[in-house]
Amino acid sequence: MSDRIFAGIWIVLCIGGLFVGWQIQSEYSYEPVGPRPFPMAILGLMLMCAVLLILRHPDVVEWPHRRTLQRLVIMVISLALYAWTFEWLGFPLATTLLTACFGMLFGATIPAALISGVVMGGVLFYSFDRLLDVTLPLGVWLN
Structure with missing residues (x-):
C-alpha cells in the first residue's frame, strides 16, 4: 500500500512539474530544441512510471x-x-x-x-x- 501512496504523491508532483515545465521560456535560442523538451520528457516518463506503479499487481515486498x-x-x-x-x-x-x-x-x-x-x-x-x-x-x- 505504501508504494501506491508514494506513486499517488509522485503523480501529483509530476503533473505540477509538467505545468511548470510547459512555462519554461528562453530569451534567446541557445540550443536547437530549446530548454523545454528535456524536463517535459523526464517528467512524462516519471509520470508514466508512477501510473504503472499504481496499476501493477500487488505483491509481498520484503525490505x-x-x-x-x-x-x-x-x-x-x-x-x-x-x-x-x-x-x-x-x-x-x-x-x-x-x-x-x-x-x-x-x-x-x-x-x-x-x-x-x-x-x-x-x-x-x-x-x-x-x-x-x-x-x-x-x-x-x-x-
Whole structure:
C-alpha cells in the first residue's frame, strides 16, 4: 500500500512539474530544441512510471538486505557529488567517475568500470556536444 501512496504523491508532483515545465521560456535560442523538451520528457516518463506503479499487481515486498541499502546510499551520494562537481570537473570527467562508481557497485572489476566510464563519458559528451548541439561544461581542467 505504501508504494501506491508514494506513486499517488509522485503523480501529483509530476503533473505540477509538467505545468511548470510547459512555462519554461528562453530569451534567446541557445540550443536547437530549446530548454523545454528535456524536463517535459523526464517528467512524462516519471509520470508514466508512477501510473504503472499504481496499476501493477500487488505483491509481498520484503525490505532490502543491508548490503542493498548501503549500495543505494552510495548511489545517492554519488549522484549528489556528480551534481555538485559537474561544472567544476566538466561533463566528461564527472560522467566517467559516476559511471565507474556505478559499475563497481554492480560488481564490475576496476579496469572494466574505468573503461566503461571513459567510453560513456566520451560518447555522451560527443553525442550532446556535436550531434545535438547541447553546450556542456568542460570543467576547469580543459578551459
